[in-house]
Amino acid sequence: DAGITQSPRHKVTETGTPVTLRCHQTENHRYMYWYRQDPGHGLRLIHYSYGVKDTDKGEVSDGYSVSRSKTEDFLLTLESATSSQTSVYFCAIRGVSTGELFFGEGSRLTVL
Amino acid sequence: QQQVKQSPQSLIVQKGGISIINCAYENTAFDYFPWYQQFPGKGPALLIAIRPDVSEKKEGRFTISFNKSAKQFSLHIMDSQPGDSATYFCAASNTGAGGYQKVTFGTGTKLQVIP
Numbered sequence: 001d002a003g004i005t006q007s008p009r010h011k012v013t014e015t016g017t018p019v020t021l022r023c024h025q026t027e028n029h030r031y032m033y034w035y036r037q038d039p040g041h042g043l044r045l046i047h048y049s050y051g052v053k054d055t056d057k058g059e060v061s062d063g064y065s066v067s068r069s070k071t072e073d074f075l076l077t078l079e080s081a082t083s084s085q086t087s088v089y090f091c092a093i094r095g096v097s098t099g100e101l102f103f104g105e106g107s108r109l110t111v112l
Numbered sequence: 113q114q115q116v117k118q119s120p121q122s123l124i125v126q127k128g129g130i131s132i133i134n135c136a137y138e139n140t141a142f143d144y145f146p147w148y149q150q151f152p153g154k155g156p157a158l159l160i161a162i163r164p165d166v167s168e169k170k171e172g173r174f175t176i177s178f179n180k181s182a183k184q185f186s187l188h189i190m191d192s193q194p195g196d197s198a199t200y201f202c203a204a205s206n207t208g209a210g211g212y213q214k215v216t217f218g219t220g221t222k223l224q225v226i227p
Contacts, residue, residue, distance in 0.1 A: 031212065042118070042201055042219040043156070050212050090155050099144055099205065099213050103155030 003027045004104040006091050012110045019078040021107045023091030025071075031094035032074040033101070034058075034066060036087040043090065049074055081111045115139055116204050118218025125225050131189040133221045135202035138183065142204035145178065147187050148217075150199045159200070160187070192225045199223070 003026035013019055023032065034046040035058075045058030047066040055066050063085060065077045078085055091104040117136045125131045137145075146161035162169045162176040162185065169176045175188040189196055199222045205215040 033215075040121075040219055043217040045215070048212065056212070092155075094213060100146065100158045100161070101148075101156075101215060103157065105153070105155050 004091060004093060004102060006089075006104040006107045008107060009105065010108050012112065013081055014112050015082055016080050019081050019109065019111075021076040021089055021091075021109070023074045023076070023104060025074075025093050027093060027102075028071055029093040029096070030071075032068065033092040033094070034064075034074065034076045035090045035092060035103075036060065037090060037106070038087050046076065046089075078109075081109075083111050085109065086111045115216045116202060116218045118202050118221060120221060121219070122222045123224070125189075125192045125223065127192065127194060127225055127227050129192050129225075131187075131192045131196070131223055131225070133187045133200055133202070133223070134184065135186065135204075135218050136182075136184045137204045137216075139204070139206070139216075140183070141206045142216075143207070144205045144213075145176070145185050146203050146205070147174075147176065148201040148203060150201065150220075156201055189223075192223075194225045194227055197223055197225050 005024045007022045033048045035043045037043050044060045046064050049055045049068045067075045089107045092101040115138050147159045148156035149159040150156040160171050160174050162178050164180050173190045178185045199220045201220050202218040205213050
């Protein structure tokens, strides 16, 4: 157990509404990541963070924003959800010595 | 642009057989090649990993074979068991500016081991 908690685990929302997913870690790791998982696409990086208030874009960042005001929390926000953002979202932290990624259990988002 | 290509998309193997999943990469700057295993409803978890200075790494029934010149690597699962049924992702990573590790994943292989 890498001490990663994602919330909510499941959410159904309507197109155009804002959505925030939360990732909380208890390991005090510097690097945190948000991925989305879709059939046929594997895991694609949305945004990542390398410290408090330090974030950057991944390969599929359009329509998403992130914030990290504390080491332990990394928030992913969809300002105006679209059906194409229906997906399973995974938060991950990076192990210090090996580079291994530890994933949370995922947040399944459905946008109607 | 898919920098890590994974095949097959799905695989059915009989219990006791060998499961083989292949990946190919393009970026020669990659310096770490992990495989992740994911069970339904769970996040991926590291299974085994290799660095490009070795050609093979074995951990129990799981072996990574690595061909640097061909830019290919593969996962072999010996004596496959029903409990191995899961989705497997290959990945490749390199360290970017500021120590950020850029990890690129393959598209995944859904393995089913039948009794």
